[in-house]
Amino acid sequence: MPVTIKDVARAAGVSPSTVSRALTTPALVQAETRLRVERAAAELGYQPNRAARGLITGRTGNIGLIVPDLTNPFFPGVVKGVQSRARESDFSVFLADTDEDPTAEAGLVRALSKQVDGIVLCSPRMTEEDLRAVAGETPIVMLNRRVGQIPAITIDNVDGIRQAVAHLAALGHRRIAYVAGPRLSWSNRERARALRSVTAGSGIDLVEIGNFAPQFAGGVAAADQVLAAGVTAVVAYNDLVALGLLNWFATRGVKVPEAISVMGFDDIVLSQMVSPSLTTVAQPQEPIGRAGVDMLLQLLEDPDRAAVARRELPSQLMVRHSTGHAPTT
Amino acid sequence: MPVTIKDVARAAGVSPSTVSRALTTPALVQAETRLRVERAAAELGYQPNRAARGLITGRTGNIGLIVPDLTNPFFPGVVKGVQSRARESDFSVFLADTDEDPTAEAGLVRALSKQVDGIVLCSPRMTEEDLRAVAGETPIVMLNRRVGQIPAITIDNVDGIRQAVAHLAALGHRRIAYVAGPRLSWSNRERARALRSVTAGSGIDLVEIGNFAPQFAGGVAAADQVLAAGVTAVVAYNDLVALGLLNWFATRGVKVPEAISVMGFDDIVLSQMVSPSLTTVAQPQEPIGRAGVDMLLQLLEDPDRAAVARRELPSQLMVRHSTGHAPTT
DNA sequence: CATCATCGTGCAAACGATTTCAGACTGGCT
DNA sequence: AGCCAGTCTGAAATCGTTTGCACGATGATG
Numbered sequence: 001m002p003v004t005i006k007d008v009a010r011a012a013g014v015s016p017s018t019v020s021r022a023l024t025t026p027a028l029v030q031a032e033t034r035l036r037v038e039r040a041a042a043e044l045g046y047q048p049n050r051a052a053r054g055l056i057t058g059r060t061g062n063i064g065l066i067v068p069d070l071t072n073p074f075f076p077g078v079v080k081g082v083q084s085r086a087r088e089s090d091f092s093v094f095l096a097d098t099d100e101d102p103t104a105e106a107g108l109v110r111a112l113s114k115q116v117d118g119i120v121l122c123s124p125r126m127t128e129e130d131l132r133a134v135a136g137e138t139p140i141v142m143l144n145r146r147v148g149q150i151p152a153i154t155i156d157n158v159d160g161i162r163q164a165v166a167h168l169a170a171l172g173h174r175r176i177a178y179v180a181g182p183r184l185s186w187s188n189r190e191r192a193r194a195l196r197s198v199t200a201g202s203g204i205d206l207v208e209i210g211n212f213a214p215q216f217a218g219g220v221a222a223a224d225q226v227l228a229a230g231v232t233a234v235v236a237y238n239d240l241v242a243l244g245l246l247n248w249f250a251t252r253g254v255k256v257p258e259a260i261s262v263m264g265f266d267d268i269v270l271s272q273m274v275s276p277s278l279t280t281v282a283q284p285q286e287p288i289g290r291a292g293v294d295m296l297l298q299l300l301e302d303p304d305r306a307a308v309a310r311r312e313l314p315s316q317l318m319v320r321h322s323t324g325h326a327p328t329t
Numbered sequence: 330m331p332v333t334i335k336d337v338a339r340a341a342g343v344s345p346s347t348v349s350r351a352l353t354t355p356a357l358v359q360a361e362t363r364l365r366v367e368r369a370a371a372e373l374g375y376q377p378n379r380a381a382r383g384l385i386t387g388r389t390g391n392i393g394l395i396v397p398d399l400t401n402p403f404f405p406g407v408v409k410g411v412q413s414r415a416r417e418s419d420f421s422v423f424l425a426d427t428d429e430d431p432t433a434e435a436g437l438v439r440a441l442s443k444q445v446d447g448i449v450l451c452s453p454r455m456t457e458e459d460l461r462a463v464a465g466e467t468p469i470v471m472l473n474r475r476v477g478q479i480p481a482i483t484i485d486n487v488d489g490i491r492q493a494v495a496h497l498a499a500l501g502h503r504r505i506a507y508v509a510g511p512r513l514s515w516s517n518r519e520r521a522r523a524l525r526s527v528t529a530g531s532g533i534d535l536v537e538i539g540n541f542a543p544q545f546a547g548g549v550a551a552a553d554q555v556l557a558a559g560v561t562a563v564v565a566y567n568d569l570v571a572l573g574l575l576n577w578f579a580t581r582g583v584k585v586p587e588a589i590s591v592m593g594f595d596d597i598v599l600s601q602m603v604s605p606s607l608t609t610v611a612q613p614q615e616p617i618g619r620a621g622v623d624m625l626l627q628l629l630e631d632p633d634r635a636a637v638a639r640r641e642l643p644s645q646l647m648v649r650h651s652t653g654h655a656p657t658t
Numbered sequence: 659c660a661t662c663a664t665c666g667t668g669c670a671a672a673c674g675a676t677t678t679c680a681g682a683c684t685g686g687c688t
Numbered sequence: 689a690g691c692c693a694g695t696c697t698g699a700a701a702t703c704g705t706t707t708g709c710a711c712g713a714t715g716a717t718g
Binding site for chain 1: 703704705706
């Protein structure tokens with residue numbers, strides 16, 4: 001038998017209405033009564049029933065978070081960011097994992113939407129059409145993708161690529177490969193585009209390879225094609241792919257970075273744990289998550305903001321041991 | 330303006346009560362009316378409001394999941410298991426991350442407990458005392474820990490250790506080290522105890538080193554002590570620690586497995602991604618999560634079961650490339 | 659001193675479902 | 689024909705909050 005607002009009311013000698021006001025709109029009640037109420041509430045350990053409140057206010061105090069695959073080490077960082085930012089504002093987080101199934105995404109959004117005030121949609125794989133549809137039904141903030149005017153947090157892929165290429169160029173590389181990620185991935189298209197425009201007219205040849213799955217196995221699969229391309233450096237779609245490359249190069253006896261330099265993207269924790277450690281372009285995972293919640297909460301308070309709700313976070317080159325001078329063949 | 334039970338009632342030409350019954354207790358309404366109701370509900374896309382239902386039934390249809398640190402790659406697998414099993418029974422999952430703060434755990438449990446029917450507590454770090462306290466207030470299932478009669482899922486650490494030692498013994502190792510994890514960790518104590526009892530009287534010397542943090546850095550920190558111990562093989566508390574060892578051995582120029590064999594525990598995805606890939610004792614992460622939810626749901630249906638709610642899952646040796654024959658010095 | 663805001667509070671009606679209870683109808687049995 | 693048991697349905701109460709409205713008290717104003 002949990003303690004309800006009535007218990008508090010009785011204990012404080014006021015009506016339930018007053019208790020409610022004292023706790024949610026303190027300005028409306030006299031200082032002295034408010035104090036009495038607060039004391040009674042504290043004493044009884046009163047916690048308002050969220051379901052009941054939600055029923056009448058129409059707000060749940062929950063947000064939903066949908067990720068493609070939690071075992072991809074990029075996402076846990078984002079989830080933590082979402083988590084902690086949400087908790088700061090007393091929101092709880094529903095988590096759902098789509099298992100990389102693009103068709104499941106829309107369904108999950110709809111299922112969750114009844115129980116939350118808004119949804120953070122991380123790296124959605126679904127079609128633009130579906131995306132627009134669900135964005136029309138529920139407050140949504142996207143992470144790592146940009147579609148039309150839908151509120152979104154992205155990172156500066158172009159600048160990240162520019163830093164990466166500058167680094168490789170400084171090391172003397174003149175012919176580099178890009179191991180592309182999934183065709184459906186917005187980030188992949190962005191990065192490929194940025195690479196083309198940055199290398200164009202800079203005296204650096206770009207060889208595009210793939211598409212490959214954004215996973216370790218994808219890198220393994222791509223490795224021999226990279227070797228055949230006759231490049232001195234390779235930029236992978238993400239760290240997982242880069243780790244796959246690294247692994248296969250190791251078993252093939254190809255020395256990194258002496259024979260070939262390898263770069264990733266994301267800066268997942270693993271990239272420091274392998275040897276050679278992986279040079280990569282860091283995406284600030286927790287900040288991305290936090291920024292997503294920030295934006296979502298703003299949107300909930302003031303839906304008109306949606307028109308300008310787009311934010312781009314900086315990316316940063318992390319130089320480690322998988323890149324080095326181009327071999328002087 | 331979402332569609333309510335009244336809308337369905339009107340469309341079907343019956344009362345709200347009948348709609349409710351038709352949808353939740355079909356046996357109670359005539360086949361023909363039930364059909365009418367179902368059709369109307371489908372047509373309008375009716376989804377019962379969970380908050381309203383919860384208000385009267387006292388059940389939320391949600392479960393809480395608390396993990397110490399989502400960026401520890403062991404946990405995402407568990408979370409996925411919890412996720413998918415919960416979804417099968419139409420439960421949604423609240424996720425909370427304690428950031429490895431043992432004192433935050435109890436608070437989080439209490440905060441969540443109002444919004445969920447039960448909680449899955451993964452690898453809790455809090456004191457036994459706190460644990461018993463919260464277990465008394467809310468339905469709880471623990472993962473990877475056993476305390477008194479609290480419902481719990483664990484894996485067979487003893488058998489895992491036995492497999493590990495048998496493997497090493499077969500390779501000729503006669504002196505092995507154990508790099509211990511956190512003193513507070515139940516799993517760590519279990520594994521250490523199992524190692525002692527399995528090696529005792531088997532002609533194998535055991536050297537215990539540590540405690541160390543259950544992370545990559547912990548392994549790095551332990552590496553030189555391991556080398557100094559004059560062993561030919563080392564078993565780490567978990568894979569992360571093993572990866573730390575591997576990494577430091579690599580930079581020290583110590584060849585694995587030629588000079589020393591390294592084993593981990595958990596089988597996180599990373600262990601296949603490094604080279605040499607890591608021999609380890611697999612804990613079935615998704616099954617652990619699923620089993621936890623299974624048990625929790627059973628408990629909710631029939632709280633008397635709590636007395637016998639304890640389950641142990643098998644562990645399994647995964648032999649990869651970080652272990653080999655003992656050097657024949 | 660009458661009038662009028664203003665303030666603080668309580669009453670009661672919501673919110674959207676479930677569930678108890680009672681009534682209407684059917685059919686079988688005496 | 690009368691009665692009873694059994695089915696099916698609807699009315700109304702309920703869960704724990706929030707909130708519009710009305711009311712009384714207070715203080716300011718002319």
